[in-house]
Amino acid sequence: MELLAPAGHWDAMAAAVQNGADAVYLGCGAWNARRSAKNFSDEELPEAVRYCHLRGVKVYLTLNTLLSDRELPQAADALRRASRCGVDAVIVQDWGLAALARQIVPDLPLHGSTQMTVHSLAGVEAAAALGIRCVVLGRELDRENIRLICENSPVPIEIFGHGALCMCWSGQCAMSALIGGRSGNRGLCAQPCRLPYRMDSEKMGRPLSLKDSCLAGHIPELMDMGVSILKLEGRMKRAEYVAVVTRIYAGLIREKRTPTSDEMQQLTLAFSRDGFTDGYWQGKTGPHMFGFRPENAAEPSELFRDARNSYTQGERRTVPVTVSAVVLADRPASLTVNDAEGHSVCAEGPVPEPARTRPLTEDDLRVRLNKMGGTVFRASEIFVTMDNGLSLSASAVNSLRRAALDWLSALRSEPSQRRELPDPQPVEASTGSPELALTVSLSSGRQLTSALLELEPDITYFPVERVEEFDLSSRSTTFCAVLPRVCTDSELPALAALLQQVRKKGCTSAAVQNIGQLKIAEDFILRGGFALNIFNSRSLQEIKSWGLTSAALSCELRYQQIRDLCKPLPCEAVIYGRLPLMLTENCLISNALTCRDKNRSCGSLHSLTDRRGEVFPVLSVFGCRSEIENSQIMYLADKPDYLRCGLAYGCLRFTTESPEECAAVLRAYREGGCKPKVFTRGLFYRGVE
Secondary structure, eight states: OEEEOOSSSSHHHHHHHHHSSSSSEBBBBOOOOOTTTTBBBBTTHHHHHHHHHHHTOOEEEEOOSSTTTTHHHHHHHHHHHHHTTTEEEEEEEEOOHHHHHHHOOTTSSSSEOOOGGGOOOHHHHHHHHEEEEEOOOOOOOHHHHHHHHHHHHHOOEEEEEEEESSSHHHHHHHHHHHHHOGGGGGGGGOOOGGHHHHHETTTTTOOBOOEEOOGGGHHHHHHTTTEEEEHHHHHHOOOHHHHHHHHHHHHHHTTOOOOHHHHHHHHHSSSSSSSSEHHHHHHHOSSSBBOOTTTTTTOOOOHHHHHHHHSSSOOOOEEEEEEEOOOOOOSEEEEEEEETOOOOOEEOOOOOOEOSSSOOOOHHHHHHHHHHTTEEEEEEEEHHHHHHHTTTTHHHHHHHHHHHHHHHHHHHHHHOOOOOOOOOOOOOOOSOOOEEEEEOOOSSGGOOHHHHHHHSEEEEEEEEEGGOOOOOOOSSOOOEEEEEEEOOOOGGHHOOOOOOOHHHTTOEEEEEOOOTTTTTTSSEEEEEEEGBBBBBHHHHHHHHHTTTTTTOOOTTTTTHHHSSSOOOOOEEEEEOOOEEEEEEEOOOHHHHTTTOOGGGOSSSEEEEETTOOOEEEEEEEEEEEEEEEEESSEOOOGGGGGGGGGOOOEEESSSSSOHHHHHHHHHHHHHOOOSSSSSEEEETTOOOO
């Protein structure tokens, strides 16, 4: 099992390498999920790759954010630079960037970021078919779901082993973006989940602040089940933290064991939020998983001092080599050096002379060849073939050794040759600008009324888990079942049964929310849901190739970006409603109420209140998960710009609205009126950083 450590800057990279990491992941430039980290410059990246490769460590470059059309050309340049300097893989979130990478740098391996929200075997298989060489699973999966995927996956599987946990499923959080304009999908999350909130009438607390994950106690099981890569989180952490955590996990993997009490204490001192949790791994969510770390927490000075010495006081990461020396009469002395990766170099020196006084002995030669200090190499074996009675100066032996090791260093650091192909043709837009059709997204069956249907919404979306609540017999609209944003393998049978009910009721359309749902819904007319995070024209082109007939765009796009998209298939955007902020595996309702009060069950209205008094509704969704909605309703009916964006559909997203309000809002978008007293424009005009 490969240990993958964070490298938010050069010192952290050195700390990871010197303490036993098999690979590091790092960011370069603006397109990575930790833009607030120091990261690496374009000039530093090749040096970082050489540093790591010389020591036998892989380098994975993070380009795991959503990208706009204007940013894709620069991202293409970044892909080419990464390929040229020998980066071992690029971690991506954006399906458009993944498609672009396949076309321009086809030999550069791609890893699917956890931001892709791939969390099922079908999702892994679909991603692999699209050229993803390794998939990073969601942190929320339990051991049995991980085991099933590992045992059947066509590509290596990576999981998070230690570090911070996001409250929301990766790739599905818009809370930072909606509240502060800093998008987690764009690498600038402001971590609103660490702030105080009050759930319903409970006292103010931190119901969104999870403890850090720690799977140190499960290393043998992880290795046995076939996890290929264990990732340590922490590109925003200091180098000393990286050194401590990497050293401990490297030892656990090397010795295939669980940690000692002293090692657990060191992990806790390095960083924790009221301790650690393995709740997701165990499949046991709940209040015990939450914790908070005060900003003035004391630094473990002694532990960090020793950690700092590990990467600043000499070379600890040495490379074993086999050395073979040949010193024979009447021929040049030679030195051959081999490493475990198959590199072999041979250096030649002067012809040895007959000894006038003391001849060179085999022991003398071994001592001189073994002096590799100042390099990353150490001699694991030395073989000597020599004639007696010869003389070869110490300087000549030293020169042979230096020449061979310099050559071997160059070979180990040399980037592999990869193809670079021209940029693909621009994405072709569909001909003409269709007239905007209005669709409605309902959260419960009571919102589907005759008054609403009389207004003939073009499409009526309903959550598949609530199919029993809906009468789908009306011919005045097209019904479409919305699949859940998350559905693990253990939940697939339940989803399959729900889709059978949908089909029996005569509904033939389904909106998929991730790539793993294409297979289970293949008998339906497929539409793309907003959870696919479509942010650019190439992503639209890519998902069209999946067989989708329309696509909902990311709620983080501003209207100029929507307008300028090339639209190879009909596009939809939310133009009214509460935008979803978070999808949580931990059920907020259950955590607050422990499901004990039937009068305050999942079907009742629940809310989260922040320090400023803003109230965020909390809905119960498929899989006993919670969806946090924005505190304010987005309203655009009085702004004609949404009609000029080339959209095929404008979606009115109803969550907490009464049946009467749903019909009134649809009428307002058709005829005017019904403007909310308090509302927001969402991100339609301001967009995100």
